[in-house]
Amino acid sequence: MLDPQLLRSNLQDVADRLVPRGFALDVARIEALEERRKTVQIRTEALQAERNAISKSIGQAKQHGEDITPLMANVEHMGNQLNENKAALDKIQAELEAILLGIPNLPHESVPVGENGSVEVRRWGTPRIFDFEIKDHAALGGKSGWVDFETAAKLSGARFTLLRGPIACLHRALAQFMINLHTCEHGYEEAYTPYMMRAPALQSTGHLPTFEEDLFKIARGGEGDLYLIPTSEVPLTNLAAGRILDAEQLPLKFVAHTPCFRSEAGASGRDTHAMLRLYQFDMVELVQIIEPSNSMGALEDLTANAEKALQLLGLPYRTMALCTGDLPFSAVKTHDLEVWIPSQENYRKVSSCSNRGDFQARRMQARFRNPGTGKPELVHTLNGSALAVGRTLVAVMENYQQADGSIRVPDVLKQYMGGMDIISCGR
Structure with missing residues (x-):
C-alpha cells in the first residue's frame, strides 16, 4: 500500500508515475x-x-x-x-x-518504461542442438503413464496433472535440491507453512482485494473463510506482520517448498499447454525481510540465488528486467528468469524475483527499530520463486531427453534419486 501522506501531498505526481504501469488513478x-x-x-x-x-x-x-x-x-x-x-x-x-x-506500487526509476518493453539483462547457457526429432514433456512422460493428464482430469478436472514413478521422483528431487541449495549455500532458513490463510494475510501481501478471482476460497461458515495459498510468499512475508524487529535481526531470509493454488482467471490466451499453467503446482519460494537502504542490492542477490539453481541444473536461461507495464501489482522492480523449452524453441518464465519496497510492510505494519533514531520504521520485503518446480521439471525433461525417449538425470539430482542415471520412458 502506498503512503497515504504521499497521496495527500503529491497526488498528481503519484498519478503521473502510475501511467507507465497502465494504471489510471x-x-x-x-x-x-x-x-x-x-x-x-x-x-x-x-x-x-x-x-x-x-x-x-x-x-x-x-x-x-x-x-x-x-x-x-x-x-x-x-x-x-x-x-x-x-x-x-x-x-x-x-x-x-x-x-x-487497489493502487499498485510505484515503479523504481531503474525499471524500463513501456507496456511490452522488458529488457534482457543477461543470458546463460547455450540451447542444445538435437540431432533427432524432439518430444515435448507431455509426450515424453505420457507414453509410460508417468505424466498423466487424463487420470488427473477424471479426479479433479482440467488443468491438473498426476505424476508417477521416476517422474514424480524427479519432481521431488528438484524441490529437495533447491531447498538444500538455498539453506546450505545462500543462508535461508527453511520453513514449513500452512497451505490455507485468512484474508488479512492475503491483503497484507497485495493478493486481496485486487486478485480475489485468482484465489481458491474455502468457506467455513461462522469460522471465517480461508484461501489456499497462491504462493508461500503469503505466509513467509506475514511472519513479520505486526512486529517491531530489532535491527540486529535483519535480514530475515526464509525458504519454503509448498504447493500453490491459482485459479488463473486471467490466463485466457496465455500458454496453457500441458504442465505450463496448472491450478495446482509446487514452488520453492524465497522471502527476504530487510532494512530499507539495501533492498535493491538484496534484489540482485535474491535473483542470483535463483539463477544458481538453473546453472547447477545446466539449463539455459535469460534474465529479464520487467518493464513498467508488466510489473507485478506490489513490486517496485522485478526480474523474471526464463528457461529454455526446446519443444517451443523459446524461453518460458520459471521464476519471478521482486522488490516490494515498503508496500507490503505498510499493509501488515512490519517494522524495525532504527538504531540511529530509536524509532520504528517500515521494513522492505522481497520474494522470488527459486524455482517453480513443475516448470523446471518440464525444462529438465525436454533439455535432457535422448533419441530413444529416455531422460538423463542431471548430476546434481542423482543423490536425491538413489543414484539413478537414466529415466526410461518406454515401459
Whole structure:
C-alpha cells in the first residue's frame, strides 16, 4: 500500500508515475473524498470541542444550583450529531482505503518504461542442438503413464496433472535440491507453512482485494473463510506482520517448498499447454525481510540465488528486467528468469524475483527499530520463486531427453534419486 501522506501531498505526481504501469488513478474522486473528509473532520472536531465546553458548564451550573436540563438536552443533541459525523467520517475513510488498496506500487526509476518493453539483462547457457526429432514433456512422460493428464482430469478436472514413478521422483528431487541449495549455500532458513490463510494475510501481501478471482476460497461458515495459498510468499512475508524487529535481526531470509493454488482467471490466451499453467503446482519460494537502504542490492542477490539453481541444473536461461507495464501489482522492480523449452524453441518464465519496497510492510505494519533514531520504521520485503518446480521439471525433461525417449538425470539430482542415471520412458 502506498503512503497515504504521499497521496495527500503529491497526488498528481503519484498519478503521473502510475501511467507507465497502465494504471489510471482517479484523481478527481480522491480529491473530492479528501475535501469531504477534511470538512467532516473539522466539523466533528468543532462539535467535540463545543460539547466538551458545555459538559464543563454543566458542572459549574450544578455547583450554583442552576437548572441543567437545557444543557443536558444540548449535550445529547450534540452527541447525536457527533455520532452522525463520525459515521460519515468512517464511511469516507473506508472509501479512501478501498481506493488505496487497489493502487499498485510505484515503479523504481531503474525499471524500463513501456507496456511490452522488458529488457534482457543477461543470458546463460547455450540451447542444445538435437540431432533427432524432439518430444515435448507431455509426450515424453505420457507414453509410460508417468505424466498423466487424463487420470488427473477424471479426479479433479482440467488443468491438473498426476505424476508417477521416476517422474514424480524427479519432481521431488528438484524441490529437495533447491531447498538444500538455498539453506546450505545462500543462508535461508527453511520453513514449513500452512497451505490455507485468512484474508488479512492475503491483503497484507497485495493478493486481496485486487486478485480475489485468482484465489481458491474455502468457506467455513461462522469460522471465517480461508484461501489456499497462491504462493508461500503469503505466509513467509506475514511472519513479520505486526512486529517491531530489532535491527540486529535483519535480514530475515526464509525458504519454503509448498504447493500453490491459482485459479488463473486471467490466463485466457496465455500458454496453457500441458504442465505450463496448472491450478495446482509446487514452488520453492524465497522471502527476504530487510532494512530499507539495501533492498535493491538484496534484489540482485535474491535473483542470483535463483539463477544458481538453473546453472547447477545446466539449463539455459535469460534474465529479464520487467518493464513498467508488466510489473507485478506490489513490486517496485522485478526480474523474471526464463528457461529454455526446446519443444517451443523459446524461453518460458520459471521464476519471478521482486522488490516490494515498503508496500507490503505498510499493509501488515512490519517494522524495525532504527538504531540511529530509536524509532520504528517500515521494513522492505522481497520474494522470488527459486524455482517453480513443475516448470523446471518440464525444462529438465525436454533439455535432457535422448533419441530413444529416455531422460538423463542431471548430476546434481542423482543423490536425491538413489543414484539413478537414466529415466526410461518406454515401459
